[in-house]
Amino acid sequence: MAINLKSLRKGSIVRPPRIVLYGTHGVGKSSFAAQADKPVFIQTEEGLDALDVTSFPLATSYGDVMEALRSLYTEDHNFGTVVLDSADWMEQLIFKQVAVNHKVTNIDEIGFGKGYAFATDLWRNVIEGFDLLRNEKKMAVILLGHTQVKRFDDPLTDSYDRYMLDMHKGGAAIISEWCDLLMFANYRVNTVKSDVGFNQKKTRAVGAGERVLHTQERPGWVAKSRWALPESMELNYETFATELAKAMEPKGE
Numbered sequence: 001m002a003i004n005l006k007s008l009r010k011g012s013i014v015r016p017p018r019i020v021l022y023g024t025h026g027v028g029k030s031s032f033a034a035q036a037d038k039p040v041f042i043q044t045e046e047g048l049d050a051l052d053v054t055s056f057p058l059a060t061s062y063g064d065v066m067e068a069l070r071s072l073y074t075e076d077h078n079f080g081t082v083v084l085d086s087a088d089w090m091e092q093l094i095f096k097q098v099a100v101n102h103k104v105t106n107i108d109e110i111g112f113g114k115g116y117a118f119a120t121d122l123w124r125n126v127i128e129g130f131d132l133l134r135n136e137k138k139m140a141v142i143l144l145g146h147t148q149v150k151r152f153d154d155p156l157t158d159s160y161d162r163y164m165l166d167m168h169k170g171g172a173a174i175i176s177e178w179c180d181l182l183m184f185a186n187y188r189v190n191t192v193k194s195d196v197g198f199n200q201k202k203t204r205a206v207g208a209g210e211r212v213l214h215t216q217e218r219p220g221w222v223a224k225s226r227w228a229l230p231e232s233m234e235l236n237y238e239t240f241a242t243e244l245a246k247a248m249e250p251k252g253e
Contacts, residue, residue, distance in 0.1 A: 014248055016080075016134050020087070020175055022145035022165050023185030027211055028235055029144045030085055032185070035237035036142060037080035042068045044089035054079075062097035062122060065090060069129035073137065080140060082133055087145040087175060088166045094122045120170045127178050143175060147184075154219075163221040176222070184214045184221040185235050211235035 023029050033039060034053045041048060041055035042065055048055055056068045065084075072082060084090060095107045098118045107115035133139040148166040153159045163184055165172040176182050188210040213236075214221060215229040227247035233239055 014250055016138055016140035017181055017244065017248075018130070018134060018179045019140070019142045019181045019183065020145065020165075020179040021142060021181075021183050021185060021213075022087075022147055022163075023235075024147055024163075024187065027185045027187060029185060030083075032213075032235060032237050032240075033081075033083045033085070033142045033144060036083070036140060036241075038078060039081040039083050039142075040072070040077075040079040041083045041085055043085050044093060045086055048085065059090075059093065062093045065093065065126065066129065069126070069133065072139070073129070073132050080138075081142060082130065082139050083142045083144065084130075085144045087143045087171075090126070091119070091123075091167050091171050094119050094126075094171070097122060116168055116170050119168070120174055123171050123174045127174065143179070160219060162219060165222070176224070179224075180226045181215065181229075182222065182224045184223050186212060186214070186221075188212050213240060 021029055021032065030041075030048060030051060030053075033041075034051050039053060041053050042059060043055050044059045044065065046058060057064075059065045059068065069082075072079065095115075098107050098110070098115050099105060101118070102110055102115070104110060104115075107119065109115070110118070130141045130143075134141055146166040147163045149161050150164050151159055152162045163186070165176070167175075211234070212232050213234065214223050214232045215225045216231045217223045227244065229243050229247050233243060
């Protein structure tokens, strides 16, 4: 391809979004993804039995996932969204494949942390597969994940705890940088203080089960959005899709 001034473009390009959604246990991540446009699930963990969705058989190896991606790329279908449920269980399949590739029983047996560097190479293969589906099959991509609470050492303040993807830092970094949307789902929680005597107060959490989707990073969680979405909204796919469509409207010439 010739690169010259005639190859310049102006204005935004609208392509299907690449979404990573992580959240606390049972908050409704799979149910959210099930409402996406014509979804097909690649499941690396069990848990879809209660949902009326189309899915591949449970993947028990890295090769199973790559075969599912390959079939979506090479075969005719009308699916509009591919969902990986979940990224952290996918990571365990990648770790197993690294161990097989290097003829060890566990990734940690590969010295000097090199095993996790090899794992990032396999993650890149997975990401490339999703990008092919997005760019050539016009499919949206959703990766679901679980949470961990981890201490964050902020160089500007005291350290504090925050929600993060429950993954090794290498894999988490790759998918976080790759995606267009990294969103955190949780229940809305308020705290109240009550007097328990002797000048002591007790703090307790209260909530009505309201589920919230966060799209922008805050001290308590990691998130990002390439589009100007509300900072938080109801964890409901229809609400999210409406806001995303408005934010993604083409701009410029």
